[in-house]
Amino acid sequence: MADPTEIYTSPHVLEYPYARSTGPIIGAFLTALRDGKIVGVKGSKGRVIVPPTEYDPDTAEETSGIVDVGPGGVIETWAWVDTPRFDAPLDTPFAWALIRLDGADTAMLHVVAAPTSDVVVTGTRVTAEFRPAAERVGSMHDLRCFVLEGK
Amino acid sequence: MSTPPPRQGTRPVAIVACAQSKSERRIEQANEVELLMPVVTEVYANAGMTKDDVDFICSGSTDYLIGGPFSFVTALDAVGVWPPKAESHVEMDGAWALYEAWVTLQEEGKDVALVYGFGKSSLGDLSRILALQLDPYTMAPMWPDQVSLAALQAQAMIDQGLATEEDFARIASRARHNALSNPNAQVANEKTMEELMKDDYAVAPLRRHTLPPLSDGAAAIILVAGDRAYDVVDRPAWITGIDHRVDAHAFGARNLAESRSTTKAAENAGVSAGPVDIAELHAPFAHQEILLRRAMGLNESTVINPSGGPLAANPLMAGGLIRFIEAANRIMDGSANRAVAHATSGPVLQQNLVAVLEGAS
Amino acid sequence: MNQRCAVIGVGQTHHKSKREDVSIAGLVREAAVAALEDAGLDFSDIDAVVVGKAPDMFEGIMMPELYLAGALGAVGKPMFRVHTAGSVGGSTAIVAAHLVANGIHKRVLTVAFEKQSDSDAMWALSVPQPFSAPLLAGAGGYFAPIIRSYINKSGAPNNVGMKVAVKDRLHALKNPYAHLHLPDIDLKMVEESVMLWDPLHYLESCPSSDGAAAMVLSSEDVAVAQEKTTGRPAAWIHGMAMRSEPTMFAGRNLMNPQAGRDCAKDVFAQAGITKPRQELDCAEVYVPFSWYEPMWLENLGFAEENEGWKLTDSGATSLDGGDIPWNCSGGVLSSNPIGASGMLRFLESALQVRNMAGDHQVPDAHKALGHAYGGGSQFFSMWVVGSDKPE
Amino acid sequence: MAAEETAQGPVTMLSTPIRLDYNFTAGVAQSKSLRGYAEGRFIGQRCPVCKKVYVPSRGSCPKDAVATTEEVVLPNTATVTTFCVVNVPFAGQSIEIPYITASILLDGADITFMGLIQGIAPEDVEMGLRVEAVWVPKEELGPTLASVKYFQPTGEPNREVSTFAEHL
Known part of the structure; x- marks a missing residue:
């Protein structure tokens, strides 16, 4: 007989390979990443939004005009991860950071690879490090990480 | 009795009864129905009502906590929507379900509403689940976890000179102390700021004590419109102001160290129109309390999170509604005259709801 | 209803099995912009936005209205998300209409959508749950x-x-x-x-379709004014x-x-x-x-x-x-x-x-x-x- | 992704695989039903208010909103109240199509649940068909409704629809 007080538990996996159509603006951004570049889009009053969206997030007005930004930029804020989660973009200690790319008016979320936490501070200049062209498919992961400029 | 006039709407609405489960890291013996049913039963008992007294029911929950569609549907089995009831559900914290109920009770003839929220954070990997709230093209594919995002916000506050790591620890110390007198709290102890500062970083600059616990829990409230509230309780907690606002999702496009949505909601709710005795702030991470307090313009005379707040117990989807309960209980028992309840949703405080609760003079 | 409430603008997308030309934001904006144009209003005229959709697993985004706040002009405004299973599009309209009829707001944009082609509705509705027999179809x-x-x-x-x-x-x-x-x-x-x-x-x-629908709901004074401006009649909620x-x-x-x-x-x-x-x-x-x-x-x-x-x-x-x-x-x-x-x-x-x-x-x-x-x-x-x- | 690598046109699609791992808990009431399956029998629960028998029970009477605590062991025999023949393929499906799913009303129960019917040609199934549960071999029994392999006809005459109309 089964244990009359046992509470049954069971693993449950929810898994699906979502495939998302990007539309032209996000498509242009991902295409640029695949080509080893970063682009933004012009929003209301000409401010440059990165990553680009079809709309200016503050006014909802339609955006237009893809512009090149980066590959260098400045750390606006950061969070140092000593023990990366299994699903983190890097498996060695790194920083999540909001990075304002040169030519952009908004900051983008990505990761910064650095040897130690003390070299990652707000205001630090970083530059994009892409994966090799053959590995790039048109996703955020084409941009492997940012690294400290000149290091 | 002189019922305080509401700033929004035309009909005064009050919280008259509350119930909540004790928050726990993992409630294995209860599925959602079993978690919710005692809470709903208790709130009816506290109000001296039955399900037949209720004109409207609204709940808040999310499918992703359980990993299957329609989790709110099975939860209805705990509520007894028979004969059929006017009922609705928001895929938001229960605090927004309360908002919808408050709107519904503005209509004459709809006098009593049941509101509930429930969530079990223990079933999955909450940080990974919450990453699915992020922009699906440019953020979610990197699976940023909620602690790291909160740390970005905390660092922005430090950089802007708004807070220090010691401030965060002081808040956590006070929250745990306050939680000692809260029977529903999960994290309650006496630790000084100095002791807490010895904690490791979870994600720098956030040390472990600045993080909320993972909680399973449920909460329920009965709202009554008009003078009928006095039939239920001597001192109803009148909702004299309530508003909610959302910020841009692209948090690289806003100053993470401020919360414009909170400021606007607090203005519309009339927070500064009188002294605030206590405020229950839905600040899951310690630094967010400082941020929210600034955003609402609360001064030193306001007691913040006397229950211990989300740092002591934080069941997702019920956490905001519990802030209403903790604030309302202090109006109903006479220990406060004017209280603020706040709820948040989305990454790094994207969406915020603020309400002012008052007792009759 | 404490006050009259009217539908003064509607918009919908061309519904297809796969709208591969747009992102989710692009899809919902198509309907929202059309509804605003019909109403003779702009995003900036809107007081609150009420969003509805069925289970989040269809798109694999938890509470996607958060990500859509900017796309729908909701930043700085109240935004609300309804989910009542298949009835959600109707419930969403009612929740939005209550905001007007009960005197909270004058102009509310309500939007409902599904981009089912991002996944597969049959899958999402039939996810095998633990302890049950895999019979759902x-x-x-x-x-x-x-x-x-x-x-x-x-x-x-x-x-x-x-x-x-x-x-x-x-x-x-x-x-x-x-x-x-x-x-x-x-x-x-x-x-x-x-x-x-x-x-x-x-x-x-x-x-199984990709598509979105949007309506602008308004109070009586706004409806009468917009009827004059646009020359298009309102529909009144009875x-x-x-x-x-x-x-x-x-x-x-x-x-x-x-x-x-x-x-x-x-x-x-x-x-x-x-x-x-x-x-x-x-x-x-x-x-x-x-x-x-x-x-x-x-x-x-x-x-x-x-x-x-x-x-x-x-x-x-x-x-x-x-x-x-x-x-x-x-x-x-x-x-x-x-x-x-x-x-x-x-x-x-x-x-x-x-x-x-x-x-x-x-x-x-x-x-x-x-x-x-x-x-x-x-x-x-x-x-x-x-x-x-x-x- | 392969297509994108070969054709270097603009990117229009993004693949974002999502996997979430959960540890589901059945809770007290459902565990009682599940324990029954592990033992090869149906355990229902009776509502203390309306006295109706729920199987499987989730721990409450949805109508009266009270906990159902009294256990009721139910037999293997049942009536098919209604059914459909599933002939649609979909992702994650584990049974070969076509197959018959039926609303199963166990003798002594007051609600139906979905069950698989075998041992009869689809065209011969009718509302009111009498069936019995066929369990998986003893060593394969587990705390899951999947312990019921399928339901098969008992050979008894069909029940008149009018005798179970309240369950439709």
Whole structure:
């Protein structure tokens, strides 16, 4: 007989390979990443939004005009991860950071690879490090990480 | 009795009864129905009502906590929507379900509403689940976890000179102390700021004590419109102001160290129109309390999170509604005259709801 | 309702199985921008945004309205997210309308959507749950046995469902936004389509669509002003209601749920309607599987019990000469972006009484019903709209 | 992704696989039903208010909103109240199509649940068909409704639909 007080538990996996159509603006951004570049889009009053969206997030007005930004930029804020989660973009200690790319008016979320936490501070200049062209498919992961400029 | 006039709407609405489960890291013996049913039963008992007294029911929950569609549907089995009831559900914290109920009770003839929220954070990997709230093209594919995002916000506050790591620890110390007198709290102890500062970083600059616990829990409230509230309780907690606002999702496009949505909601709710005795702030991470307090313009005379707040117990989807309960209980028992309840949703405080609760003079 | 509330603008996307030309934000903006243009307003004029959609697993985004806040002009405003299963599009419209009718806001944008092609609705609705047998086979697997019960009980001829399937697809040919355009549709084509969930043929079932719907709801003063500005009439809400009952309980009437009957009774009482078939000019009713037309004809009081199929059979529900046309837009059987499907019913009822439905317009329609249901036929939302202001 | 690598046109699609791992808990009431399956029998629960028997029970009477605590062991025999023949393929499906799913009303129960019917040709199934549960071999029994392999006809005459109309 089964244990009359046992509470049954069971693993449950929810898994699906979502495939998302990007539309032209996000498509242009991902295409640029695949080509080893970063682009933004012009929003209301000409401010440059990165990553680009079809709309200016503050006014909802339609955006237009893809512009090149980066590959260098400045750390606006950061969070140092000593023990990366299994699903983190890097498996060695790194920083999540909001990075304002040169030519952009908004900051983008990505990761910064650095040897130690003390070299990652707000205001630090970083530059994009892409994966090799053959590995790039048109996703955020084409941009492997940012690294400290000149290091 | 002189019922305080509401700033929004035309009909005064009050919280008259509350119930909540004790928050726990993992409630294995209860599925959602079993978690919710005692809470709903208790709130009816506290109000001296039955399900037949209720004109409207609204709940808040999310499918992703359980990993299957329609989790709110099975939860209805705990509520007894028979004969059929006017009922609705928001895929938001229960605090927004309360908002919808408050709107519904503005209509004459709809006098009593049941509101509930429930969530079990223990079933999955909450940080990974919450990453699915992020922009699906440019953020979610990197699976940023909620602690790291909160740390970005905390660092922005430090950089802007708004807070220090010691401030965060002081808040956590006070929250745990306050939680000692809260029977529903999960994290309650006496630790000084100095002791807490010895904690490791979870994600720098956030040390472990600045993080909320993972909680399973449920909460329920009965709202009554008009003078009928006095039939239920001597001192109803009148909702004299309530508003909610959302910020841009692209948090690289806003100053993470401020919360414009909170400021606007607090203005519309009339927070500064009188002294605030206590405020229950839905600040899951310690630094967010400082941020929210600034955003609402609360001064030193306001007691913040006397229950211990989300740092002591934080069941997702019920956490905001519990802030209403903790604030309302202090109006109903006479220990406060004017209280603020706040709820948040989305990454790094994207969406915020603020309400002012008052007792009759 | 404390105050009058009107629909002053509507917008919808072209519904397709895959809208591969847009992102999710692009899809919802298409409907929202169209609704604002119809209303003669801008995003900046809007006081609050109410979003509805069905389970988040369809798109794999938890609470996607958070990500959509900027796309929908909600930043700095109240934004609300409703989820009441398949009825959500209707419930969302009602939640939005309450904000106006109960005096909280003057101009509310409400949007519902589904981008099902990002995943697969059959998968999302049939995710095997622990401890249960893997028998679920989408919504059809749930509803087909109930339909069999109805056929048995009512004594309806077997081809009534097929007649609904043909009629709604003929209607869809007159609606440029509809997903399915089947110019050669006839009974034979339906009969020869695969029997997916016996007794339901493939063509008696709804498609899976990408699409969005949006409406601008306003207070009376704004509606009157915008009618003058745009030259387009408003649709006035005469009644609205929601009802729910549990998924399963002993003695539950699955074919004719009490919650649906109660909801209809409430909404018709508010609108002063005692004989819906006579007093309404048309209805947009959530019929995802053909046989739900005769079943809902009974549930909503258009026909006596076991008599609903006779209305369908006689052609009474056809735009082509029927006295009470149902689903002139083609209905859910012709377009089914699940989260938006209910709102499309509400939206199409408003279009009819505004006399703006184009080729699928019921001549001179003054009063129409919008209806949605969801879950295990347990969540209902309905409204009645009219071309005249309610008393 | 392969297509994108070969054709270097603009990117229009993004693949975002999502996997979430959960540890589902059945709770007290459902565990009682599940324990029954592990023992090869149906355990229902009776509502203390309306006295109706729920199987499987989720711990409450959805109508009366009270906990159902009294256990009721139910037999293997049942009536098919209604059914459909599933002939639609979909992702994650584990049974070969076509198959029959039926609303199963166990003798002594007051609600139906979905079950698989085998041992009869689809065209011969009718409302009111009498069936019995066939369990998986004893060593394969587990706390899951999947312990019921399927239901098969008992050979008894069909029940009149009018005798179970309240369950439709």
